[in-house]
Amino acid sequence: MDRSLPRRSFGMKIAAMMIAALTKPMTARGQAVAPLKIGVLASLTGSVADVNAGEVKGLRLRMKQLVGQVAGRKIELVVEDDAGDPNTGVVKVQKLIDRDRVDVLVGPFLGHVMAAVQDYIGRKGVPTLPLVGQTPENVRHANIVVPSWNSAQLGRMMGEYAAKKLGQRNAVIVSSKYSFGTRVSEGFRAGFTAAGGKIRQEVYVPLGTADWAPFIGGLPEGTAMFSAVPGADAIKLVRTRHEFGQRDSLPLLGPISTVDGMLLPAMGEAALGTVAVTHYLDDIDIPENVRFIEDFRREYGQRPTGYYEALGYTIGLVIEAALRATRGRSEPAILLPALKAVDIPTPQGRLRFDPDKRYPYLDYYFVKVADKGGKPAYRILDVLRNVRPD
Structure with a gap:
């Protein structure tokens, strides 16, 4: 009797089983598939606690929609506060x-925390997605993929826009003294001066500063103010400017984090x-x-x-x-290329990454805070589509 066909069929079954095994999570014999653990390192206390909590809410919402399984x-989410x-x-x-x-x-969120942990993350090789845009210096390792902007590029775009579209010729910089604040401000300076503008003064303020008056009093009028300031500090800055009468005499420019939607109600007309x-x-x-928007409202009321949520x-x-x-499969050698793709x-x-830069192509909106029904809201001035990351 010819037994070649049964043998061939048996061999094909074995091959199929081997292929299937290579595309499934590796587990011990007889055990259930191990859970995938996502570690979240956020700043849940301190000056940026509110915006970080909002971002974690957004992440939890998607995990809940997936019924905790992909x-x-x-x-499994493991959340830690830095x-x-x-x-x-x-x-x-x-x-973690x-x-x-x-x-x-x-995570993490704040640039100076990212600077402190990135080499350890790089040595361990764990695929990492920071909670917000980072400077290029903070993403030196190939296992760090940034789902948001390049901070220096963001500042440069604002500097170019201020000079070319808003007609500003002079500016001061008043930003928070940490990695994001200084680097995005450097980007603004580079873009603004390259477009013909002049920086008259630079001031960098420690995170968590209670009194902003000493830092903004006496700034030259007839200039614009660029500020990269997060969370509660941004509220203090904007309110203090208003008290000093600078809202109209010293037009404020910045990344959206300075006037994020979560902060606008507390800032009001300022x-x-x-x-x-x-x-x-x-x-x-x-x-x-x-x-x-509908799902978030349904979940959190x-x-x-x-933009953090x-x-x-x-x-x-x-x-x-x-x-x-x-x-x-979650082995770094398999998961990391999939993240970049x-x-x-x-x-x-649309979100897609430049696989070499490890930042995404993004649409950028230039907006102005305007009154809408007695409340501050954004009005779009210009849009740049599908901007390639630097």
């Missing part, structure tokens, strides 16, 4: 990677007239954003008020897409 892997302190950040990131053995790290640059607005009329949600989408592409619709529009 591509056959149960998802309190905005670099030393605490180092301790917490070591815990070494003790909790997370498969993916989300924020009016500010021009900012952002890659997300809550009224972008695309299906993904409309659904996100309020409308998202800034949307960015947290987008990070969830990025991780989900990469895991689906790897069929749930992500090309998906998100609430902020």
Whole structure:
């Protein structure tokens, strides 16, 4: 009897089983598939606590929509607070990677914390998505993929826009003294001066400063003020400017973080007239954003008020897409290329990464804070589409 066909059939079955095994999460014999752990390192106390909490809400929303599971892997979030302190950040990131053995790290948020932990992250090789835009100096390692802007590029675009479109010829810089604040301000200086503008004065203020009056009193009039200031500090800055009568005499420019939607209610009329640059607005009329707004309101009983919530949600989408592409496998050598190859619709529009830069192509909106029904809101001035990351 010819037994070649049964043997061939048996061999094909074995080959199919081997291929299937290579595209499934590796597990011990007889055990359930191990959960995929996402470590979140955020600044949940301190001057940026509110905006960080909003971003974590966005991430949790996407995980809940997935019923805590992607591509056959149960998802576990392990959240730690670095309190905005670099030393605490180092301790917490070591815990997440070494003790909790997370498969993916989300965070940190503040640039000086990122600077403190990035070499450790690089040595460990864990795929990492910072919670917000970072400077190029903070993403030297190939396992760090930034789902938001290049901070220096963001500042440069604002500097060019201020000179070329707003007609500003002189400016002062008043920003927070930490990695993001100084680097985005350097970008503004470079873009502004290259376009013919002149920087008259630069002031850098420590994070958590209670009294901003000494830093902004006596600034030269007839200039614009560029400020990269986060969270509660931004509220203090904008209010103090208004008390000094600078709202109209010293027009405020900055990244959206200075006048983020979460902060506008506390700023009130003091924020009016500010021009900012952002890659997300809550009224972008695309299906993904409309659904996100509705889902966020349904989950938390309020409308998202800034780009942080949307960015947290987008990070969830990025991780989900990469895991689906790897069929749930999370080894860095497999998951990291999948993260860099992500090309998906998100609430902020299409998101795809430059695989070499490890930053995304983005649409950028230049907006002005204007009165809308007695409340501050954004009015779009200009849009730059599909901007390639530097």
